[in-house]
Amino acid sequence: MATTTANSSMLGTSGATFAPLTVPKRLLLGPGPSNSHPSVLNALSQQPVGHLDPFYIQLMAEVQGLLRDVWQTSNRLTLPMSGTGSAAMEATIANVVEPGDTFLVAIKGYFGNRLADMASRYKANVQTIDKKWGEAFSLQELEEAIIKYKPAFLALVHAETSTGVCQPMEGIGDLCRKHNCLLILDTVTSLGSIPLYLDDWKVDLAYSCSQKGLSCPPGLGPFTMNERAEEKLNKRTGKVPNWYLDVSLLNKYWGSDRVYHHTAPVNMNFGIREALRLILEEGLEATWTRHKLNALELWNGLEDLGLSLHVPSDIRLPTLTTVSIPSNVDGKAFSLHLLNNHGVEIGGGLGELAGKVWRIGLMGYNSNKTNVDKILNLFDSELPKFKS
Structure with missing residues (x-):
């Protein structure tokens, strides 16, 4: 919280005076x-460059490559969304869900409920199965639900932040391929900290955040989708109903064209590049x-x-x-x-x-x-x- 002083030269509209910001040590x-790691903070503190500067364009490619390495995926469409992890969560839903699509959420905590809420706002036919908060789903439970609801999507939280449960992933991707549904995985509290193998697990869409395992301040939401998810996006009957998070537009900026979409948070990308680099340097x-x-x-x-x-x-x-x-x-x-x-x-x-x-x-x-x-x-x- 900022401290106040009677001698400050900055006068607020309320008549209060403000000293320079002093943040308590936590x-x-x-x-x-x-x-955040000190070298991440140092990267964040650099002077910004333009979001079409050749230096920044090269850095964008580096961030994408680093994210692929840490997520263990080769997905072409891998990028940090400009926003926190919840923005990346919403991007995952907004880009592939169309009205009437059956969206099955396996809920075992608070953030499974958030997935269901978001999907309902995009007019999906949301179906849920629930587990006691502190337990994980078995493969049999998931298959029974998929057979019952015949969903276009199965959404799971890998690391449920509200309960401390890590969902075992063995066989779930194969199950989704068998029943022709896309697998969405929340990796907000697992990316950069615990084993993640998106390609081996056959995860179709995943998202995360910058401020947990990556130890970068909040502000970016890593996002990735594979070819199966891209096909669903490309076959939409209408536009993605969220302009800011529309990957078909963002791909023109993060892909080879480098066409302006929105002013990127360049310093946040300085920070996440350093955060990802440190993880790979450690191994x-x-x-x-x-x-x-x-x-x-x-x-x-x-x-x-x-x-x-x-x-x-x-x-x-x-x-x-x-x-x-x-x-x-x-x-x-x-x-x-x-x-x-x-x-x-x-x-x-x-x-x-x-x-x-x-x-x-x-x-x-x-x-x-x-x-x-x-x-x-x-x-x-x-x-x-x-x-x-």
């Missing part, structure tokens, strides 16, 4: 955003292993303190851990205490889990032993003060 160990396998090892240390430490984890270990996300709040603890008061007195942010529960869990994130740059030790020490020293 360690972001919640559901996102995560802290994908090494990055995934680092997240897993730090998560295991966190899980063991929390259980040693007598706390229960909401999700079974075999489907637990290394990036986002849901911790059951003890019945004798005011969970919100504890979270505020950590933020206000120690500068550490953890999240509370959403939807069905509101007031029931804390959400601890170890994503990207923030997934390290120092942060694990810090949060465990705080739970050890501070939580007893909040037990009634």
Whole structure:
């Protein structure tokens, strides 16, 4: 929050005076955003260039290539949407869904509900199947639903940020090919942090964000679609009903033509290029292993303190851990205490889990032993003060 001073030279319309911005120091160990790597912040701080500058056009191609590598895909249409992860989510739906298309969402948390809501706004015939928040779908459950509803799309959240569940993906892509539906995958809390193999998994459309596993500030939404999805886009009977997110237009800018579409957030693309470069410099396998090892240390430490984890270990996300709040603890008061007195942010529960869990994130740059030790020490020293 900006500080105020009576001697400031800037006078607001309300009569208040404002000092230069001073941002409090925070360690972001919640559901996102995560802290940004210093070299990402340095890239963001460079002077902008024009969005048709030859330097920037080359950088655009580099960002696309880096995204393909981190997502493990060869998809031609891979680009960062100008907007946060929710913009990329909406782009995924807006470009391929037409009125009346059956859109099946396998909901196991808050963001599955968001997918269903968005699809309904594009006049899809939305059908849903539900799982308890903290569980994952079996292949049999998904196939039964596909046979029942005969959807054009199956939408899944790979890493459900609201619950801490990682959906097993083995066989789902083959299932969708067998029944001729497109597979949409939300990778918002998995890209850059846990194993992702879009092509091997036969994922047709996927999206993510810049501020979690990539450790770049919020503002870009990575998006990708394969040839099957491109065919659906090209066979539309009308225009994509969202001009800003229309990939058929954006492709003219991000493809070989480089035709202006909208003023690109050039500095955000400076930042995401550096973020992706850092991941590949470390190595994908090494990055995934680092997240897993730090998560295991966190899980063991929390259980040693007598706390229960909401999700079974075999489907637990290394990036986002849901911790059951003890019945004798005011969970919100504890979270505020950590933020206000120690500068550490953890999240509370959403939807069905509101007031029931804390959400601890170890994503990207923030997934390290120092942060694990810090949060465990705080739970050890501070939580007893909040037990009634």
